[in-house]
Amino acid sequence: MSLAPRYFVPLLLAALTALFALVPWLRWGLVLAVPALAIALYDFVQNKHTLRRNYPLIARTRWFFEDLRPFLRSYIVESDLEGRPFSIDERALIYARAKGDLAAHPMGTELDVYSDEYEWLGHSIAPNEAAPESWHLRIGGEECAKPYNSSLLNISAMSFGSLSGRAIEALNKGAEMGGFAHDTGEGGISRYHRKHGGDLIWELGTGYFGCRAKDGGFDPDLFAEQSADDQVRMIEIKLSQGAKPGHGGVLPGAKVTPEVAEARKVEPWQSCDSPAAHRTFSTPVGLLEWIVDLRRLSGGKPVGFKLCVGMPHEVMALCMAMHETGITPDFIVVDGAEGGTGAAPQELTDNMGMPLREGLILMRNALVGTNLRDKIKLGASGKVHSGAGMARAFAIGADWCNAARAFMFSLGCVQSMKCHTGECPTGVATQVAWRQQGLIVEDKAERVARFHKATLDSLHEIVVAMGLDDPWKLTQHEMYQRIDGARAGPLDDVYQFLEPGQLLEDPDSTHYARAWSCARPDTFRKVFN
Numbered sequence: 075m076s077l078a079p080r081y082f083v084p085l086l087l088a089a090l091t092a093l094f095a096l097v098p099w100l101r102w103g104l105v106l107a108v109p110a111l112a113i114a115l116y117d118f119v120q121n122k123h124t125l126r127r128n129y130p131l132i133a134r135t136r137w138f139f140e141d142l143r144p145f146l147r148s149y150i151v152e153s154d155l156e157g158r159p160f161s162i163d164e165r166a167l168i169y170a171r172a173k174g175d176l177a178a179h180p181m182g183t184e185l186d187v188y189s190d191e192y193e194w195l196g197h198s199i200a201p202n203e204a205a206p207e208s209w210h211l212r213i214g215g216e217e218c219a220k221p222y223n224s225s226l227l228n229i230s231a232m233s234f235g236s237l238s239g240r241a242i243e244a245l246n247k248g249a250e251m252g253g254f255a256h257d258t259g260e261g262g263i264s265r266y267h268r269k270h271g272g273d274l275i276w277e278l279g280t281g282y283f284g285c286r287a288k289d290g291g292f293d294p295d296l297f298a299e300q301s302a303d304d305q306v307r308m309i310e311i312k313l314s315q316g317a318k319p320g321h322g323g324v325l326p327g328a329k330v331t332p333e334v335a336e337a338r339k340v341e342p343w344q345s346c347d348s349p350a351a352h353r354t355f356s357t358p359v360g361l362l363e364w365i366v367d368l369r370r371l372s373g374g375k376p377v378g379f380k381l382c383v384g385m386p387h388e389v390m391a392l393c394m395a396m397h398e399t400g401i402t403p404d405f406i407v408v409d410g411a412e413g414g415t416g417a418a419p420q421e422l423t424d425n426m427g428m429p430l431r432e433g434l435i436l437m438r439n440a441l442v443g444t445n446l447r448d449k450i451k452l453g454a455s456g457k458v459h460s461g462a463g464m465a466r467a468f469a470i471g472a473d474w475c476n477a478a479r480a481f482m483f484s485l486g487c488v489q490s491m492k493c494h495t496g497e498c499p500t501g502v503a504t505q506v507a508w509r510q511q512g513l514i515v516e517d518k519a520e521r522v523a524r525f526h527k528a529t530l531d532s533l534h535e536i537v538v539a540m541g542l543d544d545p546w547k548l549t550q551h552e553m554y555q556r557i558d559g560a561r562a563g564p565l566d567d568v569y570q571f572l573e574p575g576q577l578l579e580d581p582d583s584t585h586y587a588r589a590w591s592c593a594r595p596d597t598f599r600k601v602f603n
Contacts, residue, residue: 080128084118087111087131144491157489159414159457165483168459171528172484172521193555195465195548198541205538208530209545211474213308213451214404217366219374221404222273222307225254226545227464227530229522230455230476231277231312231380233261235325235334236415236493240513241485241502242266247515248484248522249273257476258284260312260348263300264337270519274305277380278368279312280322281348283338290347292354294371296339301372308405309368311361313352313381316413316456319427320384322350331505358388358395358595365403378405380455382413383433384426386586387600390577390593393444398595402449406441407476408434410456414479415493430456431470435569436586438471443577443584459483461532468545469553470565484525485518 091111094103110131117123117130125133139146147157157165163184170176185192214221229249234242242264249256249272256272258264260279267274276284285297301309314320325334327345335342355361361379368377383389396402410430415423428436434454441447454472458464459480467475479487486500493503501513537545540552550565557563565571570585581590592600 080118080130083130083132084111084114087114159412160459160479160483160489164459165489168480168483168525172525174524174528188556188559190556193466193553195462195469195536195540196552196554197539200541201538202541202543203538205534205543207534211451213378214376215402215449217369217374218376218404220307220376222255222376224308224474225252225526225530226474226533227458227526228255228275228474228476229257229481230413230478231257231259231275231310231315232478232482233259234264234266234337235261235329235505236503237482238498238501238504238510238513239264239266239333240510240515241482241518243269243515244485244513244518245481245522246270246272246274247519248481248526251519252523252526254526255307257310261334262337262339263303263306264333267337268303268305271305273307275308275310276301276306277310277312279348280350280352281338281346283340283346286339286346290349290353293339294367297368298371301368301375306372306375308375309372309377310405310407311352311365311368311377311379313361313379314384314409314427315380315415316382316409316411316427316430317415318419318422319382319411320350321419321422322348329505357597358391359399361392362395362399362401362403366401369404376404378403378407378451380407380409380453382409382411383428383436385598385600386436386589387593388598389436389440390586390590391595391598393440393446393577394593395595396446397444402446405451405453405473406437407453407455408437408472410434410454413456430454430467432569434467434472435470435571439570439572439584439586440577442574443572443581443586445575445578447574459529461529461534461536464529464533465536465545465548466553469548469550473546480529481522481525484521486513486521 087107087110091107094100094107114130117126120127209226211224211226212221213224229245243266246256246267247270250270255275257275258267258277260277260281260283262284263276282292284300285293287293325346327343330340330342330344330346332342340346355364365377410433411427412429437452441450451473452471453474453476454467455476458467458475458477464475482502485502487502488500490499492498496504496506498504498509501510533545550571553565554562555565555568557568572584576584577590581587592602594601
């Protein structure tokens, strides 16, 4: 009877161990042979892993290479343009700008300009060198006593708890140095957000962290107390985010450290939930009425909401509610499905939510088509990492942009894809103290500020090259993309861009006729005639 392969490695190691023990000048080999034999024998008898039971010791190489796979792909296998979610070229651009290095590229573009991976912005024969050196955006309507003069690029929502305390510190210090805003994420305002005094956009998710009542609902008094801080410049209601739209969650008690509990205004070491839906409202009108309350409670600061667009009829319902009530948010941030997160169910990440381009165009069309666009500022978030990316967002309707992962790269993130494990090697997305030691706040804050400035400088160069006075002059007519293998054209050859009032006057002439017909201001549900 032949010997099964599962016996080979243990028997071989047992024989080598005996040999090393009997031959004096080979006894140094016991240092390797004895531990290897112990592991092989353990694998041989354990019951959890078939591979390790059938191929003791050597099966472990599978997990070794599986752990190395992301790094091998990133640094050896993938080309400069292939990496996901960000390619090597994209990351290299951010690193260079953060470090103050020359962000130049030799020998021309590596993109195939005759494929759909290439799209371009039309430049002018007469570049406008007289364009202002920088631009800011006033956010806040007539109802706001304290409007905000915003940068055109701000740090998107990332919570303390998902990011380390040192990462939050460096981001906020960089924001203070560069004169731009730092979105808190839904985890509340931590001591690390406050330490350096950078402008904050306070995000309110369904867990109402930072203004959470004992029963998990919204506490208006606590909100008023927190929002009165001059460091808080705007309030953002999170309806959904691109990476996991429509998904709630529970933070296990083991992760609710005293620092996390302090920021979230919950009890330490007790689990706390973030429901999928808000408790303070359930209808479009209800959301707008809550916006009025938040604006009043905050002393007149701008209030808006962030969402990843899902159902077009819900966007139409919100616009109908604005018309019916006369209430408008000060801003809306559209988050694309390509947006990132520390952890999310993969099937939601891969299969739900509208990408930024389509979502932003839909939101722009809904506001323009209902004559509301001039009352509301539009932000764009979703893989924005460059001046060109910002210019594309402006061309389809954005007033400013937010970025999250790009600022993480400026901190030193290497896209190790360990965010959800707590094992981030660069100290950015971890709460493990020793892993944070390498992240020096003062150094990384300078990198954050440099990346921000260099990216806006790049946007400025593009606006000048296009012969424009400012990025808000960019339209869909100046942005071109491939329609098929033989044709290219401006973006309005691909998407419909509505005229002012078109939804109010003639919705049947638009692509949104069906969504408009089943939208109502008093419900987010479809209403069929």
